[in-house]
Amino acid sequence: MPDNPYAPEGYGTPPPRPPRRRRPLVAAVLALLLLGAGAYVLGDRSGADRAPSGHAGAESDAPSAAPPPRASARPTPSPSRIPTTAEIARQRRAGEAGAWIVDDRTDLPRRNIPTEDLWIVGDTVVQAIYKKVVAHRLSDGAQLWSVDLPTPVCETPVNATPEGKVVIVLQNVEAWTGARCNQLRMIDLRTGRAGWHEQLTETGSGDGTITVDSAISGGTFAIVQSMKAFAYQVADGRKLYEIPMENPGKCYPGRVAGGSRLLVLADCAINSMEKAYDQVREIDPATGKVRWRHRTEPGRRIGQVLSVSPAVITTAHRETHAEDWRVVALGPDGKVRRTIDPRPKGFKHCGDSIDTSGNAQACREAVVGGGLVLLGGTDRVGAYDLGTGKLLWGVKDEGTSYGYYPLRVGPGRTGMVYQLGTNGKPGRVFRVGPGGVDTIKDVLRLPASTARVEFGMGAVGENAYVGDRLVITPAGLSGDDARHEPRMLSFAP
Template sequence: MTQPPEQHRPPSAQPWYDHAQAPAPVVENPYTLGARRQQPPPPPRGGFLRSRLAAAIGGFVAALLVVGAGAGVYALNSGTDTPDNAVAKPTPGTGSSASPGASAGTGKRPDVNAGRKPGEAAAWAAWSQTDLPRGNHLLHDLWFVGDLVVQAAYKEVVAYKVADGSEVWSVPLPAKVCDTPVNPTPDGKVVVAYANANGDSGVKCNQLQMIDLKSGKTGWHRVLPDSPGSTIITHLAISGDTLLAGAGMSASAFQVTDGRQLFTTGKDNPGACYPHDVAGGAKLLQIDWCALSSDHPYGQIKELDPRTGKVKWRYRPQGDWKVGKVLSVEPLVVTETLSKNVLTWRAVALNANGTRRSVPDIAKYKFDHCGGAGDAGEGAQNCPGAAADATGLALSQGNKLAVFDLANGKLRWAVKADGRFAVAPLRVAGPSVIAYVAATPSKPGLTVEFGPKGGNPKKLLNHATPAQKVEYDMMASKMAYRDKRLIIAPSLLDGDDKVDKARMLSFAPGPS
C-alpha cells in the first residue's frame, strides 16, 4: 500500500522518554594524567549534530511537535506566513553576507541574504581566509568583547564584527592552537595555548600567548613549565584576571595582565589526587583524579582562590565516581562517571560551598553524555547540549530537549522536535528556555523560546532561507545567543580545497 506523504502522517502524542531505560552511555577522555588506563577511544568530533546523518535516512515532517509535561501536542511551522515568492531587499551593511570572488574549488560562495523572505532573520557568514592543510582542524571557543566576536582556529586568532561578520583583525601564531579558555577576562584579554614548533622532546602544548581581544595586539608569551606526566594535552581556564593552565600532573596559575606566575598546584595529599582539568568564569575550579593506581580510583572537584591557589572547598563524589565535565559554573552543575565503567554517568548540582544540592533525574530519559558529542580531549567546559540558570538545567540529545528543576532534580517538561535533526538549549532564563532548532536538508533552522511548561514555543528568529544549505552543512557545535542575535560555528574546518564551509554564521532580526 502506498504510504501517505510524510508531512501528512498523524503526529504521535506519546512521550519520547522511557521510564524503564537504563542510564545512557558516555564516552570519557581516554587520556588520564599520571597513569594511562585502557579506555575506549573517543568518537569523531562533530558537535551536538554528529548523529544527525543517521536520521537523514528517514523522511522529514513539516511541523515541530512539542510534547510538554501534560501540555499536549503542538505544531510549529518553520516558515513564515508570507507567500513563497515574496522577496525582501538584502539587508545593507552585511559585509560578509556574500563573499567576493570564488572559493577554492567550489565556485562562488553563496549570498546568505539574497532572496530572504519578509519575516526571516538577516544573516551573515564568515569564511576562513587561511589556506589550511588537508585534514580537520578544530575551531575553538567563541569570545565576545565590545562589538566583536573572536575565535581561534589552526594557527591564528580572528576577530569579526558582530553586526556584519566582516573581519577586523587577525593574529598569526607560530604553531597550531591546542587549547583556549571558555571565557576571556572582564576587560577582554585572553590567553591561548599553542604547540611548540620544533620541540626536541616531541610536540607539547606548552606555549602561552596573551592577546587583547579589543585591539588584536599580543602581550606576554611564556613557556608552560614542564611537570610530571605529559604536556601533550593542556587545558586553560580564566577567572577574573587569573589564568589556570593544567598539564601533566600539575596546574600553573598566571596573572593575565602581565604573565606573572601566581601559584602551582600538584598532588593533593588527601587521597593522592592530581589535577586533571580546569574550569573558569565566576569560580576558578580544578578537577582532580585520585588514587589512579588503586582498585578504587575516584575523583573530586575543588574551588581555588584565584590569587593564592588556596582551596576553598572540595567535593568528592561518593563511591567510585569521578567528576567529568562542568556543565555550568554559576550555578555549579557537573557530570560524574563511574571510574570503572565510563558508560554510566549522571549530573549533579552543587551549592556555592561545594555541598550536593540535587541529582537531576536524567537516567530515565536516554541522554548521552554531552549530547552524544563524546570527548576527544577538549576541556571540562566544552560539553554541548546543556544550559543552566539558578533554578533549572536543560539537556538535549538529538531532537529531544528536557528541563530539570535544580532544587529537587525532577523533570519539569520535555519536548521533541519531530522531523528535525537536533534541538539544543542556548539559555535558561527562569521558567523559559531559548533553544536552537537545527536546519534540515530542506528547511532552515529556528531560534525559539519555550515557556514555563514547554508548550508551544515562541519563534524568535526564522533563519534566512538563502542560508539554509550553509547552515545545514555547518553541523553547528559552538553556539551563542546575545542581544537577540544567534551566532553558530562548526566543530571543525576541513582543509580539503574542494570543501568550502563557513566557519561562522549569524542570524538577527532584520527589516521586513
Template sequence: MTQPPGQRPPQEDPGNEPKGAAPAPPPAPPAPPSVPPAPATPSAPAAPPVSAAYGYPPQDPRQPGPYNAAPGPYGPQPGPYGQPQPNPYAQPNPYAQQQGPYGQQQYPYPGAPSQPWGAPGGPNGPGANGAGGGRNPFKGRPLLVIAAAAAAVLVLGGAGWLAFGTGGDAKPVAHATPAGSVTASPSGGVFEGDGKGDGDGDGRSKPSDDPNRGRKPGEAKVLWTQKPGKDVPEAHNTVYGPWFVGDTVVTALYKKVTGYSAATGKQVWSLTMPQAVCGAPSAPTADGKIVIAYQDSAAETAQCDQLREIDLKTGKGGWGKAVGKNGLFDIGLNFNMSISGGTVAVSRSSGTNAYRVSDGKPLFDKIAGDCPPYAVTGGPVMIAAENCPVAGVDSPAKQRIQRLDPVTGKAQWTFRPKTGYAVDKVYSTDPLVVSFKDDDKKTWSIASFNADGTERATMHGGSDKFAPHCGDGLGIDDGYLQNCGGVAVDANTLYMATAPADSGSPANAVVAFDLATGKQKWKAPAPSGRVVSPFQRRDGGGALVYEEATYEKPGMVASLAPGGGAFKPVQKHPDSAAYDENTGFFSPSYDYVNGRFFVTGYSVTTAGHQVPGSTYLTMMAFGD
C-alpha cells in the same frame, strides 16, 4: 528500578550525536585502522577512537561521540553522595553560569540498569579539562577520516537512565578560607549577505548560492559566512572561540587569531602566532583579555606549551612565556585552559599552573594534598577536578572536586564522589551542576550543589536517553569540563536535550529538571521530524533552544520558559540557508549574542567537502 538501601536515583551521561555533523562525504579511501567502522545496527557496540576507563585521568581522551552503540548492561548503582561540611568562613559566591567550550561534543547517555550502556566505553577520565579548546589529536589527518570516525559513532545506543547519585566515600570538608585592515583575504572568503536575492531556484541553497535567496518577511538574513583561508593546512584544524568583545567576534584557527565585525564579518584585526594555536579558554576576562597557547615548533613532536596574552579589543599581543613543568613526565603534549576572574589556568594530567592574566605572573602550580587538579572550570567560580592516588592501573577512579581561590589556589570546600566515579562535565558553575561517571559500572550521575559544596539534589532521568552534545563530536574526549552544547542551566532548572526516540524519527525533546529536587518538571517535544537542543540560558530564566536545520528546512532559534510550554520563535532563518546551515559545519556550536545567532564549526579543513571545491565553514552569522 530498584536501588540499594539509602541510595538516591542517579542520572547517567547523555549519549550524544554530533550536532549538525555533516553527512559522510562521497566514497573515499578506507579509513585508517584507528577509526572504527560504523556499526551495522544501533545495538552493535562501537568502540570510541580512544578507549580507556574513567579511572585514568592522566590520559586526555576526547569524549565519546554522539549516538554510539552501547556496549553492555549497566552495573550496580552507586551509593548516595557524601555531604560536604559547611564552611563558616567560605562565603557562598554565586556567579553567572559559564558557557561551555564551544566545540560541541557528544557524550553517551546511560541507560536503565536492565538496558545497555548508552555509550561506547566511557572516557579515560578527564585528562585535562577546562573551559575552551584543546589541542587537536587529528592534526594532519584528512577530513574523510574524521567523517568516518563521526559515522562510526552516529548510533549512540543505550537505553533510559541509570539512577543518579554518586554516594561520597567521605563527607566533603569545608576549608577556611590593533585595528587591522578591513579585508577578508587573509582569513578566507567572506560572503556578505544583502538579505535580498532574486528568489529563483529550488529553495535549497548550494555552497556558492546566495543564502538569502527568497528570504521571506520576518526571517533573519545570513549576515555573513566565513571559510578558512588558503594558508590553513588540508587537515583537521580546530577552531578556537568564538569570543565576543563589543561588536567584534574573535576566533583562532591554525596560526592566526582574528577579530571580525559581528555585523559584517569583515576582518578588524589579525595576529599571527609563531606556530599553530593548540589551546585557549572558552571566555576572556571581563575587560577582553585572553591567553592562548601555541606549539613550540612545527615538528610532529611539538609541545603545546607556549603562552601569549592578547587584547581581544585591539588584537595586540602582550606577554608571552613557556608553561612551567610539573615533574619529569610533564611532556606538554596536550592541555586545556580556562580563565577565572583574572587568572588563567593551564591544566593537564600532571597538574595545573595558574598565571595572572594581566602580566603573566605565576600564581600557583600546586595545591594542598596529593590530588593534583587535571581540569579547572572558567568564570568567577574556579572548580577543580582532581585525580587522587589509587592502588594500581586497574583500580577504580578516586577523584574529588574543590572550589579554589583563583589567586592562591587554596580550597574553600571539597567534595568526594563515590570511589569509581570520575568527574565528567560541569554543566554550570552558578548554580553548580556536575556530571559524574563510573565507566566500569556503566553508571552516570548528575548532581546540583549548594554554594558551600553540599549536595543539593541528584537528577532523576526516568526512561529517557539524553544527548548533551559535549566536545568535538568525534567520540574523543577533548578534556574540557565546560564544553557541552546540548545543556542549559538557570537558577533553578537544568535543561537537557534527549536523543531521538527511535531511528525512524529524528525528533527529540527538551527535558527540564528541578535543581532543588532532581525531579523532572516537564518535557517539551520538538516539532515533528526536527531535533532541538538547549544551548544557552535565557535572560530572566528559561533556555534558548536551537531547532537544527535539515537538508530542506532551515534552523530556528526559539525559547522555552521556566514553566515549560511551546517553543517560542526568536529568530527564523531563510529556507535558502538550509544547505550551508545543515552541512557546512563539522560538530558546530551556537551562540546568541546581541540579537545575532552564530554557528561556529568545531574544526575545518581545506580538503574536499560534500561538493568538489568547497570546504567546511568556519562561521555563519544570522541577524536582522
C-alpha cells in the same frame, strides 16, 4: 510535531553524536605514562569547555596529527558552493532572520584543523584558528582585526578576563611530530594586540606539555600540564602559584573550568576501578587557597562542568559511562544540593558521550541559569529545577530534528533553544516554558537559503548566543580545498 516528554510513547534511541574533541593531543601516550607510574587509566585525557558558547561556552615526544571529529550517524555534508553574505540577503524571505557568513580562505594544511572557542567581547566575536586570531563585527560579520601567530594553536580557555584578555597556548614548532604545547601568548581581544609571551617550564616530573588544559577566572590563567597545575597572572604572565596537589600519588589534576569561579578537576585512586573517584575543588583564583572540595562516590567520575556558579557537574559510572549518568548540583560549600537523573525522560549525556579527554566545559547540550538546568539532545529539550530535581517542562520531536541546543534561561522559567535544521529545512531559535509545546514561540526563523550550510556546520560544531544573535561554527575545518567549509555563520532579526 513536537510532543510532551512526560509521555513514554515514541521514545526511541536517537543516533549517537560525536563528542567535542578540540585538541591535537595524544591521549594514548598519557595512558602509557600513567600506567608506567603504576596507575590504571579508564580513558584518555587530552588537554582540552565548551563552552559557555556565549551563554550569558599528557604527552609524548611524537604526537600524531589532530584527529577529525568522530563519525556521526548524522550526515554532515559539505556545501557544494558557499553563498556570500550579499547572496543570502538577496534571497531572504519575509519573516526570515538576517544572516552573515565568514568564508575564511586561509591556506590550511591538508588535514582537519580544529576550531577554537568563540569569545564574545563587546560588539565582536573572536576565534582562534590554526595560526591566527580573528575578530568579526557581530552586526555584519566584517573582519575587524587579525593577529598572526608563529605556530599552531593547541588550546584556548573558554572565557576571557572581564577586560577582554585571553591567554592561548601554542605549539613550540610548526610540525605536529615532536611538538609540545608550551608557548603562552596573551591577546587583547578588544584591541587585537598581542601581549606577553612565555614558555611553560617542564622539569620532567609530571609537568609535561604534550597535553594541556586551561581556564581563566578573573585575572588568573590556570593550566594543567600532564599531572600538575599552575596559575599565572593574565596581565603580565607572572607565575602566581602551583595549584595544590592533594594526596600526592593518588590524585592528579586533570582539567580546569573557569568563568566567575575557578574549579579544578582531579582523578583520584586511579589504580583501582572500584575505588577510583574524581574530585572537584573551588580554588581562589588570586591566592590558590582551596575554598571547598567535593569527591564523587567510588566508581564514578566527573563528565562535564555545566556551570561554575552555581557549581553543577555531571557524573557517570566508570564502567557503563553514558548509560549511567547524573546531573549533580553542588551547594556553596561543595556539598551535594540535588542529584538529578534525566535518563527516564530520554536525555543523553552531552550528545551521548562521556569524554573526559576534552574540555571540562564542552557540553553544548546543557545550560544553567535561574535555578534551572536546561538539557537538550537529538530530539528533545527540557528544564529541571536544581532545587527540587523535578522536570518542569519539556518538548520532544517525533524524529524530524537533528538537535536541540539550549541557549539561555529566560524570565518566567522559560528557555531559549536552537533547533538545528536539516539539509533541506532551516533551523530556528524558539522560546519555550512551563506548558511545554503549547508555549513555543519562534524568536528566529533561519533562512532557507542557508539551510544546507547551517546543517553542515551545526550538526557537529558549537554556538554562541548574545542578545538576540546566534553564531555557529563547525568543530573543525578541512585543509582539503575540495572540501572547503565556511568558518562562521550568524543570524539575527
